[in-house]
Amino acid sequence: MKNNIVLKRISITMLMAFFITFSSCEESLDIDVRDSFASDLVLSTPEQVELLLLTTYNSTESFGVGSQFWARYMNVEIASLEARMNFNAATQALDIFGVLRGWSSQNVGQLGQKWQDLYTYVRQANVFLELVEGSEAQVNNPDEIEALKAEMRFLRANQYSKLLKFYGGVPLLTSATTLDDDFNIPRNSYQEVVDFIVSEIDEIAPLLPVTRESREFGRATRLAALALKSRTLLYAASDLHDPSMAPQSSNLELYIYNKANKWQDAADAAKAVIDLVGDRDLISTPNAKAYQELFLSANQDILFARPFGGTVFGYGTDVTTQPDNAQSPRGFDGWSLSTPLHNHTLIYNMDDGNTTDSPSYDAANPYENREMRFYANINYQGAIFRGRPIDYAISLDNTVVPDGLDSFSQDQQTLGNFRHGSTTGYAIRKFQNEALGTDVKQASPGRPYIIYRLAEIYLNYAEASFRAGDEETARRYVSRVSERALQPAITASGPELLEAIKRERRIELAFEAHNFFDERRWLNEDNLGFDVQGMRWIKNLDENVSSEEFTIETRPFDKKQYYLPIPQSEINITEALIQNEGY
Numbered sequence: 001m002k003n004n005i006v007l008k009r010i011s012i013t014m015l016m017a018f019f020i021t022f023s024s025c026e027e028s029l030d031i032d033v034r035d036s037f038a039s040d041l042v043l044s045t046p047e048q049v050e051l052l053l054l055t056t057y058n059s060t061e062s063f064g065v066g067s068q069f070w071a072r073y074m075n076v077e078i079a080s081l082e083a084r085m086n087f088n089a090a091t092q093a094l095d096i097f098g099v100l101r102g103w104s105s106q107n108v109g110q111l112g113q114k115w116q117d118l119y120t121y122v123r124q125a126n127v128f129l130e131l132v133e134g135s136e137a138q139v140n141n142p143d144e145i146e147a148l149k150a151e152m153r154f155l156r157a158n159q160y161s162k163l164l165k166f167y168g169g170v171p172l173l174t175s176a177t178t179l180d181d182d183f184n185i186p187r188n189s190y191q192e193v194v195d196f197i198v199s200e201i202d203e204i205a206p207l208l209p210v211t212r213e214s215r216e217f218g219r220a221t222r223l224a225a226l227a228l229k230s231r232t233l234l235y236a237a238s239d240l241h242d243p244s245m246a247p248q249s250s251n252l253e254l255y256i257y258n259k260a261n262k263w264q265d266a267a268d269a270a271k272a273v274i275d276l277v278g279d280r281d282l283i284s285t286p287n288a289k290a291y292q293e294l295f296l297s298a299n300q301d302i303l304f305a306r307p308f309g310g311t312v313f314g315y316g317t318d319v320t321t322q323p324d325n326a327q328s329p330r331g332f333d334g335w336s337l338s339t340p341l342h343n344h345t346l347i348y349n350m351d352d353g354n355t356t357d358s359p360s361y362d363a364a365n366p367y368e369n370r371e372m373r374f375y376a377n378i379n380y381q382g383a384i385f386r387g388r389p390i391d392y393a394i395s396l397d398n399t400v401v402p403d404g405l406d407s408f409s410q411d412q413q414t415l416g417n418f419r420h421g422s423t424t425g426y427a428i429r430k431f432q433n434e435a436l437g438t439d440v441k442q443a444s445p446g447r448p449y450i451i452y453r454l455a456e457i458y459l460n461y462a463e464a465s466f467r468a469g470d471e472e473t474a475r476r477y478v479s480r481v482s483e484r485a486l487q488p489a490i491t492a493s494g495p496e497l498l499e500a501i502k503r504e505r506r507i508e509l510a511f512e513a514h515n516f517f518d519e520r521r522w523l524n525e526d527n528l529g530f531d532v533q534g535m536r537w538i539k540n541l542d543e544n545v546s547s548e549e550f551t552i553e554t555r556p557f558d559k560k561q562y563y564l565p566i567p568q569s570e571i572n573i574t575e576a577l578i579q580n581e582g583y
Helices: 012-023 046-060 111-132 136-140 142-167 190-207 222-237 262-276 288-293 323-327 372-377 454-467 471-484 494-508 515-521 568-573
Strands: 083-085 302-307 338-340 378-380 426-428 448-453 530-539 545-555
Touching: 046 111, 046 136, 046 142, 046 302, 111 142, 136 142, 142 190, 142 222, 190 222, 222 262, 222 302, 222 448, 222 454, 262 454, 288 372, 302 454, 323 426, 372 378, 372 494, 448 454, 454 471, 454 494, 471 494, 494 515
Parallel strands: none
Antiparallel strands: 083 338, 302 448, 338 426, 378 426, 530 545
């Protein structure tokens, strides 16, 4: 049988094996299904159907972007304006996503696994929905089963939203295939997949609870479904998918969205979420610590998240539950894998709302008087972290004055692998649970990986409202995000207002897997191909330190890189499957 990830038939036996494999990764909902799948029991009660459903929550993924080794510990921030991968004392780090060598149809590094990972769960959802239909459980408990089916349809729609972002229009499969099916299935248009997601959400949202009890944190809700619709329509309305602006020259139906009221539709979708939460303010954060804690436990601003328990896993699409280990500076026995770029840090304002281009910014003291989110998100030279100042400095003579504990010094062998020192002079502080102390290899029970949250919806609403011609609403909702972060209200208009909204997205949603896609949908090639900047710290023999900005590497960008290529192995065996332009 053809080895096509989209089209392979799954028998019930294969399905059980698949679910059993992934149940071992399922810590978030504390479910063990290894003994639960005798064929005569699986679909007899809602409880058994629910067990099948819960394993598919692995599809929401985690702090890592994929199932291969390095991709378990980093997300797309390392291929965005936010960060680079850091695993080398030299300036040239591992290029696991191929952003430096350029993408080809046969090599996008560990991003090449996305197609398989995403369609694996689409297929799993389709099999589930077909098995449940007409089952004993559905006959005896129709309302309960319809609610469980609505959850699975949400998870499937969420997978299609990710496929759209990475590939454009993709084959839209809504049923499990059999040996008699036609395997030569073409791609659907971009607009068809968007319409499918929207129609699914419109149908299932009323079947989902608005919120859930704390013990069910991480399960789909009406708010989560409407948040998915909001993001999908905002992305679809963006310049990347505008027929007059799309960078492709052929097969445009795979990339464009051509609806007259697209920006108003996107605004209305965001407003539906806002209305459902009561149009309230975001959780107050009077200081950087309070802001940082928003990402460490369940709270009312989180609309949907992947929760984690007290067990550490590091394989499959459940990936790592150890962002502390993956992202802490080297001196804490961390790996510091996604090192923020100096380019990214300069986007953070001063605490008075001025930019780093203003006289308020002192290049000699770059980390003084910065906005609150800088201190919550970034581990910089001198930041107090887990009880001591971070020190990335290399000594002029380490036989007299030792190199910094967090530097890439090869002489500080007691600190772990020197290749985990930061070459940019920064590490990610966001998501770090400092209550773990120095043992960064622990899990952090209860810490969520946030997928949809209210601040994003306010920014979605601001951007869509601006593009629909309603600047007053745009200012009001972007200001809600800015003022929560102790920044001034946004008073700009015209193009300056749109730039203010974009800046807020870059900072408020930093390291949450948004910027990689935002810069693309805005067609902002200056932030896709650019000189990667770092901050180098030198320790003098009197132990004073000095710094200099420097260029680490130049990141290229080609128009084909607006999307990933479909794996060439899929193209080779499926005649109707059109490759993305340029590959």
